[in-house]
Amino acid sequence: MDILFDTANLDDIERLTPIYPVTGVTTNPSILKKEGRVDVYKHLRRIREIIGPDRTLHVQVLQKTAQGMIDDAHRLLDKIDDKVYPKIPTTEAGILAMRTLKAEGVHVTATAIYSKTQGFLAIASGVDYLAPYYNRMQSLDIDTKGTLTALSGFIRRFDAPCKIMAASFKNIVQVSHALEAGADAVTLSPKLLRQALSVPDITNAVDTFIADWESVYGTRSLPDD
Numbered sequence: 001m002d003i004l005f006d007t008a009n010l011d012d013i014e015r016l017t018p019i020y021p022v023t024g025v026t027t028n029p030s031i032l033k034k035e036g037r038v039d040v041y042k043h044l045r046r047i048r049e050i051i052g053p054d055r056t057l058h059v060q061v062l063q064k065t066a067q068g069m070i071d072d073a074h075r076l077l078d079k080i081d082d083k084v085y086p087k088i089p090t091t092e093a094g095i096l097a098m099r100t101l102k103a104e105g106v107h108v109t110a111t112a113i114y115s116k117t118q119g120f121l122a123i124a125s126g127v128d129y130l131a132p133y134y135n136r137m138q139s140l141d142i143d144t145k146g147t148l149t150a151l152s153g154f155i156r157r158f159d160a161p162c163k164i165m166a167a168s169f170k171n172i173v174q175v176s177h178a179l180e181a182g183a184d185a186v187t188l189s190p191k192l193l194r195q196a197l198s199v200p201d202i203t204n205a206v207d208t209f210i211a212d213w214e215s216v217y218g219t220r221s222l223p224d225d
């Protein structure tokens with residue numbers, strides 16, 4: 001299972017990567033916008049430094065034509081490093097860009113996925129990750145779980161070297177539903193993870209165990225022997 005941080009915030013990535021079992025970081029232009037007008041390549045190289053070479057870094061291209069997307073992907077690989085996964089929107093131009101980049105041996109993440117059709121086209125184009133937009137699909141009344149289950153079935157049936165990285169989460173329930181439906185990976189903001197762990201019931205359970213111990217032994221520590 002892959003869990004990725006959907007953020008470009010350096011403080012969060014630096015502080016939380018050692019804590020959570022994250023396997024990578026995803027960004028897009030809207031996520032980068034939250035950091036202000038940063039020196040974008042420097043910023044992304046710093047993310048790479050923090051997460052190290054073994055975690056994946058997914059960065060979106062900006063152009064809408066196939067050639068523009070390919071040029072953007074090359075720019076990202078050149079300016080950040082050759083391990084970056086360019087994120088290519090799954091449009092008609094994007095499909096051509098994906099196929100061209102895969103033929104060059106580049107890792108590719110297909111993004112902006114709302115449908116099974118986009119998904120199977122990206123799978124057939126040989127991409128490494130598919131990023132279906134969980135919350136945005138739900139808001140359109142699309143059968144999100146059914147779409148993920150079908151895509152996961154296609155991947156298995158055709159033995160495609162592709163993982164589903166569900167994205168666009170607005171609450172933690174969507175995340176577990178995506179995993180139940182067949183997502184191999186989920187990308188979510190660190191804030192969602194922290195919110196999920198800071199519910200009062202969890203804290204209360206831990207406090208009650210300590211209080212029970214203390215009421216018997218008069219201390220909050222385990223004995224040395």
Ligand SMILES: O=P(O)(O)OC[C@H]1O[C@](O)(CO)[C@@H](O)[C@@H]1O
Nearest residue numbers: 006026027028111131136167168
């Ligand atoms: O709906 P949102 O919150 O804008 O999310 C869009 C999603 O698309 C992605 O760009 C796909 O990787 C994620 O980084 C993000 O989770």
